[in-house]
Amino acid sequence: xxxxxxxxxxxxxxxxxxxxxxxxxxxxxxxxxxxxxxxxxxxxxxxxxxxxxxxxxxxxxxxxxxxxxxxxxxxxxxxxxxxxxxxxxxxxxxxxxxxxxxxxxxxxxxxxxxxxxxxxxxxxxxxxxxxxxxxxxxxxxxxxxxxxxxxxxxxxx
Amino acid sequence: xxxxxxxxxxxxxxxxxxxxxxxxxxxxxxxxxxxxxxxxxxxxxxxxxxxxxxxxxxxxxxxxxxxxxxxxxxxxxxxxxxxxxxxxxxxxxxxxxxxxxxxxxxx
Numbered sequence: 001x002x003x004x005x006x007x008x009x010x011x012x013x014x015x016x017x018x019x020x021x022x023x024x025x026x027x028x029x030x031x032x033x034x035x036x037x038x039x040x041x042x043x044x045x046x047x048x049x050x051x052x053x054x055x056x057x058x059x060x061x062x063x064x065x066x067x068x069x070x071x072x073x074x075x076x077x078x079x080x081x082x083x084x085x086x087x088x089x090x091x092x093x094x095x096x097x098x099x100x101x102x103x104x105x106x107x108x109x110x111x112x113x114x115x116x117x118x119x120x121x122x123x124x125x126x127x128x129x130x131x132x133x134x135x136x137x138x139x140x141x142x143x144x145x146x147x148x149x150x151x152x153x154x155x156x157x
Numbered sequence: 158x159x160x161x162x163x164x165x166x167x168x169x170x171x172x173x174x175x176x177x178x179x180x181x182x183x184x185x186x187x188x189x190x191x192x193x194x195x196x197x198x199x200x201x202x203x204x205x206x207x208x209x210x211x212x213x214x215x216x217x218x219x220x221x222x223x224x225x226x227x228x229x230x231x232x233x234x235x236x237x238x239x240x241x242x243x244x245x246x247x248x249x250x251x252x253x254x255x256x257x258x259x260x261x262x263x264x
Binding site for chain 1 (some may be wrong): 178209
């Protein structure tokens with residue numbers, strides 16, 4: 001059963017949960033022996049998706065719930081972030097660099113650009129009024145030499 | 158935050174995400190309203206994590222100070238954060254310096 005590997009967490013739409021979500025996913029991904037750089041990439045991508053759910057999906061709401069699900073198949077980590085918020089009217093537009101509906105909050109419009117840059121695959125499913133699911137995956141190199149260097153660098157050995 | 162002449166130095170926390178960017182934005186607004194700020198220096202030496210909220214934060218300050226001929230600097234940028242800044246293309250509008258002292262000399 002692949003499901004035995006699956007991890008899921010559900011939390012409320014408060015900004016403090018952004019760091020909780022990215023740290024939880026990073027801890028889950030740790031079993032694949034990722035490099036420091038890979039962990040950093042995954043954390044940034046998860047942070048982008050969860051921040052989108054909070055700032056856009058559940059804008060002005062306090063009761064929204066966000067679900068983050070992760071699976072590992074061989075060397076591939078898959079993360080999905082879903083909300084039942086307002087949804088995205090035009091997904092292509094939303095994914096354009098520098099496009100944001102919240103410039104007044106100093107949002108850069110780079111969220112999806114970062115997700116696509118840091119993950120191998122990103123897909124977005126969304127229905128206006130129903131919510132959004134962002135699915136992302138990334139192969140982890142598990143390069144022993146690199147990871148030994150990483151361990152040395154962070155002082156594990 | 159520290160002010161030296163018309164230069165505002167912002168010491169950024171370990172994790173620049175939505176919350177930290179909002180905190181800095183609020184502090185900045187208060188400071189900016191009261192003082193005649195021209196240049197902004199972000200001291201990034203403590204930063205371990207950043208997402209696109211950090212890019213929005215830096216662009217936001219650039220949009221403010223450019224009207225008075227001011228500049229925005231980032232200093233002490235760790236390698237993993239440098240990667241993200243490069244990818245965003247922000248170095249077209251923001252100058253990188255090794256440390257705060259060097260940035261102040263370029264103001």
